[in-house]
Amino acid sequence: MPAGQDYRIRFDHVALAVTDNETARAFFERYFPIQARNARTLSEQVSGALYWEDFFLGGFPVELIQDPPGQDGFVNQFVRKRGGGLHHLAFELDNFHPMLEKLKSDGVRMADEQDFEDGNSIFFISPRAAFGTLIQVWQMHNYDAPRAKPKDDGLARFDHVAIAVKDIDKALEFFCRYFPARIIREKLLSRSTGNFMVAQIEIGGGVIEFIQSPGHPVEDDFVARFIEHRGEGLHHITIDMKEFDAALAKLKQNGVNVVGEAKNRHGRRQFFISPRSAHGALIQVWDGIAE
Numbered sequence: 001m002p003a004g005q006d007y008r009i010r011f012d013h014v015a016l017a018v019t020d021n022e023t024a025r026a027f028f029e030r031y032f033p034i035q036a037r038n039a040r041t042l043s044e045q046v047s048g049a050l051y052w053e054d055f056f057l058g059g060f061p062v063e064l065i066q067d068p069p070g071q072d073g074f075v076n077q078f079v080r081k082r083g084g085g086l087h088h089l090a091f092e093l094d095n096f097h098p099m100l101e102k103l104k105s106d107g108v109r110m111a112d113e114q115d116f117e118d119g120n121s122i123f124f125i126s127p128r129a130a131f132g133t134l135i136q137v138w139q140m141h142n143y144d145a146p147r148a149k150p151k152d153d154g155l156a157r158f159d160h161v162a163i164a165v166k167d168i169d170k171a172l173e174f175f176c177r178y179f180p181a182r183i184i185r186e187k188l189l190s191r192s193t194g195n196f197m198v199a200q201i202e203i204g205g206g207v208i209e210f211i212q213s214p215g216h217p218v219e220d221d222f223v224a225r226f227i228e229h230r231g232e233g234l235h236h237i238t239i240d241m242k243e244f245d246a247a248l249a250k251l252k253q254n255g256v257n258v259v260g261e262a263k264n265r266h267g268r269r270q271f272f273i274s275p276r277s278a279h280g281a282l283i284q285v286w287d288g289i290a291e
């Protein structure tokens with residue numbers, strides 16, 4: 001671990017809140033080369049019981065959460081309020097106390113804290129403190145235990161998860177203060193389209209992107225629009241696909257809502273799967289596996 005850091009951390013997953021795990025998983029299975037990780041499990045948390053399961057999407061775990069049948073809990077509430085989709089980010093640490101103490105002594109707003117029977121503990125950083133993004137922090141008593149690993153099939157690669165924020169500098173400051181974050185892309189105006197500002201950090205093996213409105217009038221100020229409607233928060237996930245054309249053709253054939261087909265300034269193609277088709281999640285797909 002880097003000097004001065006007294007714990008280890010990995011970026012464990014991105015979670016989607018859905019009304020039905022099975023149909024959501026079937027969607028991802030149909031269009032992406034996913035690999036199962038954990039089968040559906042019932043978990044009792046302070047905020048209520050929920051079903052969760054996860055799979056590797058391009059090598060990175062994506063979790064699906066739903067309320068158990070017959071229960072109208074916080075997952076359904078989220079689906080009603082925000083249309084479902086990207087719900088939280090989860091990190092695993094071998095010791096979360098240094099982070100927890102720092103957050104608490106700064107008065108950062110926290111949500112539930114809980115100790116589980118298996119020896120693991122969890123706390124949440126409230127979305128109000130973290131740019132509309134709920135952050136799950138786990139302390140794993142068996143941090144080094146062997147874990148399921150995705151097979152490298154070369155078919156897809158999870159590139160990043162993006163958060164729409166009002167002020168990238170503030171977001172960078174927050175994440176760099178509480179997480180061992182490495183800035184991998186300094187803030188700049190998107191050079192392809194000029195209609196958003198972007199920066200990226202890496203934490204524990206995963207990449208978070210921040211996007212911000214440029215603040216001056218531009219064509220299609222989608223970040224400003226998003227924040228106006230939903231507030232700051234998780235915006236999209238980005239997947240590189242080897243079989244880009246085949247994936248696009250299959251989506252279109254099946255009437256999946258595909259938007260924003262474009263090329264960047266290097267000529268690399270992309271499209272988005274609309275949240276309306278992807279259980280509330282906006283999914284950006286790039287042509288080919290980037291290095």
Ligand SMILES: [Fe+2]
Nearest residue numbers: 015063090136
């Ligand atoms: Fe989770």
Ligand SMILES: [Fe+2]
Nearest residue numbers: 162209238284
């Ligand atoms: Fe992105």
